[in-house]
Amino acid sequence: MAAKTAKKSIPKKPFRFTVDDLNGYLFIGVAIIVFAFFTIYPVVSAVTTSFENYKPFGSEWVGFKNYLDTFKKDLFWKSLKNTAIYTVVTVPCSLFIAFVVAVMIMPFKKKTQSLFKSMYYIPAVASGVAMSVVWLWIYDSSPSGLFNQVLTLFHIPTQNWLASSKTAMLSLIIMALLSGHGSSIIIYIAALLGIDNTYFEAAEIDGATFMQKVRYIVFPLCKPTTLFLLITGIINSFQVFMNAYMMTGGGPDNNTTMIGLLIFNNAFKNGKYGLACAQAILLAVVIAGLTAIQFKVAGDDVEY
Amino acid sequence: MASGLYSQHLDRPYVYKIRNLLIGLVLLFCAIVVLFPLVYMLAWSFGPNLETASSSYHIFPTTWTLDSYKAFFDFSDYSWKWLFNSFVVALATVVSNVVFASMAGYAFSKINFKGRNFLFFMILVAMMIPYQVTQVPLYILFVNKFKMTNSYLALILPGCVTSYNIFLSKQFFSSIPTALIESAKVEGASQIRIFNSIILPLSKTVLAVMAINTFVGTWNTFFWPFLVTSQEAMYTIQVGLKTFKFANGTLLSPMMAGACVSAIPMFILFFALQKYFLEGVTIGAVKG
Numbered sequence A: 001m002a003a004k005t006a007k008k009s010i011p012k013k014p015f016r017f018t019v020d021d022l023n024g025y026l027f028i029g030v031a032i033i034v035f036a037f038f039t040i041y042p043v044v045s046a047v048t049t050s051f052e053n054y055k056p057f058g059s060e061w062v063g064f065k066n067y068l069d070t071f072k073k074d075l076f077w078k079s080l081k082n083t084a085i086y087t088v089v090t091v092p093c094s095l096f097i098a099f100v101v102a103v104m105i106m107p108f109k110k111k112t113q114s115l116f117k118s119m120y121y122i123p124a125v126a127s128g129v130a131m132s133v134v135w136l137w138i139y140d141s142s143p144s145g146l147f148n149q150v151l152t153l154f155h156i157p158t159q160n161w162l163a164s165s166k167t168a169m170l171s172l173i174i175m176a177l178l179s180g181h182g183s184s185i186i187i188y189i190a191a192l193l194g195i196d197n198t199y200f201e202a203a204e205i206d207g208a209t210f211m212q213k214v215r216y217i218v219f220p221l222c223k224p225t226t227l228f229l230l231i232t233g234i235i236n237s238f239q240v241f242m243n244a245y246m247m248t249g250g251g252p253d254n255n256t257t258m259i260g261l262l263i264f265n266n267a268f269k270n271g272k273y274g275l276a277c278a279q280a281i282l283l284a285v286v287i288a289g290l291t292a293i294q295f296k297v298a299g300d301d302v303e304y
Numbered sequence B: 001m002a003s004g005l006y007s008q009h010l011d012r013p014y015v016y017k018i019r020n021l022l023i024g025l026v027l028l029f030c031a032i033v034v035l036f037p038l039v040y041m042l043a044w045s046f047g048p049n050l051e052t053a054s055s056s057y058h059i060f061p062t063t064w065t066l067d068s069y070k071a072f073f074d075f076s077d078y079s080w081k082w083l084f085n086s087f088v089v090a091l092a093t094v095v096s097n098v099v100f101a102s103m104a105g106y107a108f109s110k111i112n113f114k115g116r117n118f119l120f121f122m123i124l125v126a127m128m129i130p131y132q133v134t135q136v137p138l139y140i141l142f143v144n145k146f147k148m149t150n151s152y153l154a155l156i157l158p159g160c161v162t163s164y165n166i167f168l169s170k171q172f173f174s175s176i177p178t179a180l181i182e183s184a185k186v187e188g189a190s191q192i193r194i195f196n197s198i199i200l201p202l203s204k205t206v207l208a209v210m211a212i213n214t215f216v217g218t219w220n221t222f223f224w225p226f227l228v229t230s231q232e233a234m235y236t237i238q239v240g241l242k243t244f245k246f247a248n249g250t251l252l253s254p255m256m257a258g259a260c261v262s263a264i265p266m267f268i269l270f271f272a273l274q275k276y277f278l279e280g281v282t283i284g285a286v287k288g
Helices: A002-012 A019-049 A065-072 A074-105 A110-125 A128-138 A146-153 A168-178 A182-193 A197-205 A210-221 A223-238 A242-248 A259-269 A273-298 B013-045 B067-075 B079-110 B116-128 B131-145 B152-159 B163-174 B178-186 B191-202 B204-220 B223-228 B237-247 B252-272 B274-285
Strands: none
Touching (some): A019 B079, A019 B116, A019 B131, A019 B163, A019 B191, A065 A273, A074 A110, A074 A168, A074 A182, A074 A259, A074 B013, A110 B013, A110 B252, A128 A146, A128 A242, A128 B237, A128 B252, A168 A242, A168 B013, A182 A223, A182 B274, A197 A210, A210 A223, A223 A273, A242 A259, A259 A273, A259 B131, A273 B116, A273 B131, B013 B252, B067 B079, B067 B237, B067 B252, B079 B152, B079 B191, B079 B204, B079 B237, B116 B163, B131 B152, B131 B223, B152 B223, B163 B204, B178 B191, B191 B204, B204 B252, B204 B274, B223 B237, B237 B252
């Protein structure tokens, strides 16, 4: 009886406050307050600040000036180009390395697999600051710097790795490629373990070689994983800040200034908050655009 | 164990073993390359506290001492405090995330309240926004408006419930059968009771993963603590290490010692809780 009346009353009183509502809001309460203060408010504020010439007491509205200034600056385009080069090289190469290593780990027993997973994952645990400090020495420009010692071994003249405009970007890229791909490898292994054995058995009956199995079974079935790693990789790569800040400071001649560093410099070195916000929003738009394109290109068969 | 991918030489155990051995050797070689910077860091942290004449250093130090660690801790009166600060901030962030993010995740997955889908959608969108967008307004908020520079609150609050952790726990709780909760409701249990005595005991792994990831993430974060601390006494270890680096750029061993001090606690944590670390990677990434 009671249930009947309740059902009937729904269309009449759509804003009835139920027990579920109360519980729901109690449970999400703290999280939503934090979310509102430290995510929603900053995003809204970033949008408004990007149209202002920020001053602590009374900012003035300047319309699209910050955006127009950004587009006029060569440094913005240069840092966008740098970020793009860095991303285009490191992300696909990292994915390829992670995929190959994951496939190579597959034939072993569970215990050996875990051992390799751990070994490849450890570098990811160390902080970016610590790793930058170490790599700074590996790239030491004197003949006894580690990389220069390797070069000497092959009778190649030593390089001024981080300070020369020819090699600075290359150095950051090598560092990214030689640092851990731990999490990508582990994610790929999970995907590989999820492939049903019957696919391989069927392929075997047809006399498929190892490479054919990889090409026609593993590769397509790992596509969702690849897309996931590609998208997160590109998102992270476009926000990269630490290595450029710690190791090259964006130099030489701004050849390693990435968008992340440019925004940081504008905001916290030059105090141009409005300009920094405008650039951060442009960065968000670029990332959103790239993500959308990847979903489009990847087709409809990938679902999240 | 071999998956069907590697079934080629199963009929010839000898060839099969040799092939696996070769693959293992290649993997080992790559692992050594990846691990080398860490080994280099560890080894040189025990090197002498000297301005090494740059032509004279080898791959590993010739004499081993603890002088460089001493140099790092003597550099500032607050070196130990940096470790302490990092620990306090990371621990507080973990506790509030585990409590509040998991509660929110539970509500988003199992309580049918108004506005649920909309709010969750907002949280999903927020995860895609690059941190550069929020950093400047957050900085203005904390430094200019709250006047909270150099306080633990400023270090902890922005990360105290992250969208990612809400998302992670929601995904996990969704896999718990709703019938379990319904039957407890029929028995007259309140939502708090259900959460405490049914959901949480079932979710130890995901909560551990969340705690570990949050701890490591907070410990290693540099950007935000760097913005909101200006007194050495309130630095975290990462900010301290950066300051040390810019002051002593020419001293190899003390810099490696500093890097070790910031990284070794995480290595210890990793070796103690390896299983959760490795599980944590896939829990967030592979759906279902």
